[in-house]
Amino acid sequence: MQELFNRYIGYLQAEKNASSYTVRNYVNDLLGNYKRGQEKGFFQFLKSQKIESLDLVDKAVIRDYLSWLTKTGVVKPSIARKLSAVRSFFRYLVREEVLKANPAELVSSPKLDKRLPEFLTIEETVRLLSAPDLHQPEGKRNRALLELLYASGMRVSELEGLDLGDIDLETNEIRVLGKGSKERMVLMGLPAADALTRYLHEGRPELHAEAKKKTDAVFLNRYGERLPARRIQKILEEYARQLNIDKHIHPHILRHTFATHMLDGGADLRVVQELLGHSQLATTQIYTHVSKAQARKIYLAAHPMARMSRLAYGIPMKSEKQNEPENSQSTSETTPPAR
Numbered sequence: 656m657q658e659l660f661n662r663y664i665g666y667l668q669a670e671k672n673a674s675s676y677t678v679r680n681y682v683n684d685l686l687g688n689y690k691r692g693q694e695k696g697f698f699q700f701l702k703s704q705k706i707e708s709l710d711l712v713d714k715a716v717i718r719d720y721l722s723w724l725t726k727t728g729v730v731k732p733s734i735a736r737k738l739s740a741v742r743s744f745f746r747y748l749v750r751e752e753v754l755k756a757n758p759a760e761l762v763s764s765p766k767l768d769k770r771l772p773e774f775l776t777i778e779e780t781v782r783l784l785s786a787p788d789l790h791q792p793e794g795k796r797n798r799a800l801l802e803l804l805y806a807s808g809m810r811v812s813e814l815e816g817l818d819l820g821d822i823d824l825e826t827n828e829i830r831v832l833g834k835g836s837k838e839r840m841v842l843m844g845l846p847a848a849d850a851l852t853r854y855l856h857e858g859r860p861e862l863h864a865e866a867k868k869k870t871d872a873v874f875l876n877r878y879g880e881r882l883p884a885r886r887i888q889k890i891l892e893e894y895a896r897q898l899n900i901d902k903h904i905h906p907h908i909l910r911h912t913f914a915t916h917m918l919d920g921g922a923d924l925r926v927v928q929e930l931l932g933h934s935q936l937a938t939t940q941i942y943t944h945v946s947k948a949q950a951r952k953i954y955l956a957a958h959p960m961a962r963m964s965r966l967a968y969g970i971p972m973k974s975e976k977q978n979e980p981e982n983s984q985s986t987s988e989t990t991p992p993a994r
Contacts, residue, residue, distance in 0.1 A: 656698065656709060660685065663747050672836035676812055684740035695729060697741050709745075709754065717741065717762045731765045738764055772911040772941060779900055780805060780912055784846075786894040793877065795858030797890055799850040800874055800882075803829075804906055806847035808913035808931050810834075811906035815884045817873040824852060833932040841930055914942040 667673040667681065687696020694703075700720045706712065720741070724734045738759065745757040775783065784801050788794035800814060813831040821830040827848045829841050843851070859875060866879025874882040887906055895904035902908070910931070917927050928939040 656701075656707075659709065659748065659753065660698070660744075662751075663744055666747055674812060674834060674836075677834070680736070681740050681743070684737045685744060695724060695727060695737075697737065697744075709748065712745075713758045714762055717759045721762070721765070735764045738762065772915075773902060773908060774912040774915045775900075775902070775908060777916070779898075779902075780909075780916075782898050783891075783894055783900065783904070786898060789853075792858040792861040795850075795854040796862065796874060796882075797894075799847075799854035799858070800887065801891075801894075801909070802847035802850040803843060804909040805913055806843040807831075807841040808910050808917075808927075809841055810910065810932075811884045811887055814874065814887065814906070815882065818871040819855075819873060820871065822851070822873065824848060831932075834934075837932065837934075839929070839932050911942070914939070918942050 664678060664682065667678055673681075683696065685697045687694050687699040694700075697720060700723055701707075701712070701716075704716070704719070706716065717738075721734055721738060724737065729737075742757065742759040742762075745754065745759050748754045749757050784798070784805065787797040787801070789798060803809070804811070804814060807829060809829075809831050810833065813833060816832055817829070823829070827843050827845075829843065830838060831841055832838055855873075859873075862875040862877065863870070863879050865877060866875070870879065870881060872881035874887075876882045876886060884906070891904045891906060891909075895902070914927055914931060917930075918924070924936065924939055924943065927942070928936055931939060933939045
């Protein structure tokens with residue numbers, strides 16, 4: 656089984672062009688994470704059941720695995736992800752004619768609660784972008800990366816991998832390498848371009864002076880090396896604590912914020928899909944639920960008869976909170992600033 660797993664990982668890397676993060680997740684979901692926590696990997700489960708051959712894995716075994724995960728307290732989204740990893744692994748084995756059928760193909764994923772992506776209000780976004788201290792090289796760097804995450808909607812892994820040659824400050828375009836090694840162009844507004852220019856001219860040279868060897872990475876840590884995604888995560892968490900923003904702040908929330916503000920500002924869904932690098936339009940459509948909620952709030956606030964008619968007919972008004980989805984924003988925040 657270990658040999659087949661190693662071949663599968665090689666297939667993901669060589670033929671599917673999977674990112675290092677995707678490969679890491681598949682390893683954790685299938686083999687399990689032995690460094691911390693309870694054993695929850697698929698192969699760990701097979702070992703506990705004394706199943707020593709993949710020929711013995713059938714639909715019942717897969718269902719028992721899902722039940723085992725539920726009993727150990729794994730949440731539904733994580734169970735769905737682990738099942739997806741198992742499906743993918745067995746699909747590969749069928750492709751390689753190791754097995755005749757995929758036992759996980761007909762096993763249903765747990766039904767997930769529909770949750771709208773959390774995003775920042777315009778006021779929260781402005782506060783976050785203004786937080787870095789521009790008197791320090793790290794502050795100039797942090798301002799540039801925050802502006803860029805919000806202006807472009809790129810993933811943190813794409814930001815981490817940026818090299819100097821990927822940036823065109825003449826056209827305010829950036830070439831990024833997305834999931835599956837798919838290349839696309841993203842855009843940035845003047846505030847992001849100005850912050851990036853200032854960092855490249857004033858902040859990066861100071862950080863690069865500490866480098867032991869030359870690097871083309873755009874964003875550097877204090878040792879002059881490429882700034883890792885985990886450190887970017889920590890930077891956002893530190894600013895969120897300073898600003899008392901009562902939300903789980905992480906790099907992806909700026910991607911959610913970018914998409915939501917774009918759609919609220921009237922952007923075409925297909926354009927947002929292209930800028931985000933989504934292969935499926937359905938992935939982008941989740942943000943339309945947020946924007947529809949926003950449109951409803953604007954309508955109720957702006958249309959003179961929308962509220963009067965209810966009172967005129969004796970229909971009691973529901974409170975704003977009852978009608979608002981969890982992530983809707985105030986009516987004064989309908990048009991995002993040009994960034």
